[in-house]
Amino acid sequence: MLETLNKPAVTKSLEKSDLIRLYTEMLRLRLLDQRMLTLQRQGRVGFYGTATGEEAAVIGSAYALDSDDWIFPALRQGGAALMRGYPLVEYISQCMGNSRDGTKGRQMPSHYCYRPANFVSWSSCIATQIPHAVGAAWAMKIQGHKNLAVAYMGDGATSEGDFHVAMNFAGVFKVPVIFFCQNNQWSISVNIKQQTASESIAIKAIAYGFHGSVVDGNDVLAVYSAMNNAVQQVRNGSGPVLIEAVTYRMGAHSSSDDPRMYRSDEEVEEWRKRDPVNRMLKNLEGQGYWSPQEQTDLEEKLNQEILDAVAEAEKTGPPPVESLFDDVFSELLPHLKEQRDSKL
């Protein structure tokens, strides 16, 4: 039952340009995360969570999706939104809560959403997005749409009730959903060994009557291939799939966390050898697709884009005070109207 979805993709095969695109997206995410964490330490951004070490899992999985598929992100999929067209300035503005933040400064920083790309707002509460994804996918099925939903999650989410409820519903109703678990070994300070007694996360799918697969989450091509196969299966109406991408959170859980308190430097160094960005770089070089000059140029270009976007975001003012009263009631209630009028 537990199959590995590492067979070559059925329909989409990757060209050189795809490989370079995948690498570029991963590198952008890596550099952006570095810059954003620095801004956080300087007090220019309130909070930030990096995806460092998990770029292949984020980018490789999202690359296999169609533009009208829906993404229900967990906590580290901002790179997928960028790849699907989320403007960098808006991404950074979200972290600053300014007037170019689509959520008008009401969300926690580093918690993105981007409606044009069907990228749903993410929640710090663990696993709540999983039943949402199943519900949305179920609706797509009922309406006869051909698109699907992806529920991203971390390893910690698989211990939540929401995960099990969602898996069960998805299995029973054969909904077009892919459960994509980025098993990065650590749920803040809880190691995967303390998370589950199962031999893997993927194996849990069997209990719910559908396929689970394990993939090397630090190999972007393996992730893409696994996801691409899952997409074919799900679109063919054969029900949900669970993919466990085995990866590693190389940085802290968030800017508020200090992993030195609970894990060893040796462990991090061991995983650094499997750095997904570096692996893809080696792949490109090995195929003769990439030169040192191209690497330097790309880094420079991406860094400049990031710096420009930061500068632009910092020039942007806060959302207007009156917007505080928007978006809850279709028509403002009298006492709120009174409050608004007395303050503005």
Added chain:
Amino acid sequence: MAFEFRLPDIGEGVVEGEIIKWHVTPGQKVKEDDPLVEVMTDKATVMIPSPRKGTILETRGPEGGIVKVGAVLLTLDTGDVVAQVASAPAAEVSKAETSAKPAPESKSASGAKSLATPAVRKMAQDMGIDINQVNGTGAGGRVTREDLLGFGKKDAAHVHTPVAQPQQVAAAGVEEIPLRGLRKKIAEKMVQSKHQAPHYTYVDEVDMTDLVKLRNSAREIAAERGIKLTYLPFIMKAIVAGLKKYPLLNSSLDEAGGKILLKKYYNLGVGVATPEGLTVVVVKNADRKSVTDLAQEVDRLSEAARQNKVALEDLKGSTFTITSLGPLGGMFATPIINYPEVAIVGIHKIEQRPVVLDGQIVARDRMYMSLSFDHRVVDGAVGAEFCSYVKKFLENPALLFLQL
């Protein structure tokens, strides 16, 4: 122009941080993102990079000092007068202004309503305080919980809290050291132990002559393997033998549950003096380690502790603690139990003392051993039996082989 860099909230809702290390000094030139200072909050220790390029004018606060979030950490000459203002993020400037602006002297005179969260308003109501009389020190002049508590302490004559908290002036000839970090933890832990556990201390003298011989003969072989062999691992072995025979000594009391928890594992805490204060490192599963294993483990942990690099894992889970003053000696002590354990042993200097043996006065290597017990769990008789059992192993170390 001088740019004031204020300590940002580097964790979520962190209120202050301790300056661990300055990486810059006044007069030094820095580039954007150069490391400025390492700050420890209750969540994480982080390096703060410079947000600007320029020359350091002033660093505020010594290493070890506490800085409030929002307080100026350092000032930087950015060398650029006009452009700097223009490029400064609007939000940052306005934030800096609000937090720098002193709260108005008298709120009631201006008739302005105080800003506060509902929880603080309710608290003011419960305390019988008119919140509009309180000067807020929070963001944008908000009245905080602390403002109310400070206000509550004033006399009833509606005296406004001064803008700045009055500096506590140290009495002449008295140096004040703030209680924090490890020192504070030790203080809390000791009070808890003395508070919860009725201690009694039992002292005995041990003849270490044979163990001294054994250790001296084994020292060389150990040294060849790069191991510094002290008496401690032998003592640990003897203690483990004692704990196995008297399981109550390797327990803790679950008062709420009305249970004594007997631990079936033997994790020995070892007190290590570090520059910051006493740290107890934990040698896990001491019963399954050889004398040389124990020696290496103690060596590794105490070195890590002294360098402040000990992993959290190595500070947790001890079931019984040994505190050794080593050659510093003293005769005996009354150790405080490492709560929630129920016993601790203090070991003292080994020295030659005259003793009567078979009617003769002879010089022997002797050592005092001070044990404190939690009388709720360990009665005097049990404590004494434990001590004499451990003593038997130390006086006749050949018996230790039975434990190997």
